[in-house]
Amino acid sequence: MSTINGIDQVLAEMRRLSAAAQGAPAETAAPKGVGEDFSTLLKQSIDKVNETQQTATSLSNAFSAGAPDVELGEVMVALQKASISFQAMTQVRNKLVSAYQEIMSMQV
Secondary structure (H helix, E strand, C coil): CHHHHHHHHHHHHHHHHHHHHCCCCHHHCCCCCCCCCHHHHHHHHHHHHHHHHHHHHHHHHHHHCCCCCCCHHHHHHHHHHHHHHHHHHHHHHHHHHHHHHHHHCCCC
16 A cells, blocks of 8 residues: 555655646645655655565465465466566656656757
């Protein structure tokens, strides 16, 4: 759940920066706390996705090894969570690259 909140904050900051670059009024400013430390937020989101993937891999390996306390359903849910979180992070990356390209193509 915190990964989704982090992604929402990243997207809100991107929208704010895009609006500021286009000369939008000051009322489009980001809520307090958003954008204060963008790099930390992005790193935390990436770390959370990595943690989710490592957990899924660990559960999958334990199930494959025949661990009695790991159930197939638990492994499948963990793998799906890892997949979805990775796809969401990929979309955020795509948005960041797109925003960067748009900003770089603006005339000063």
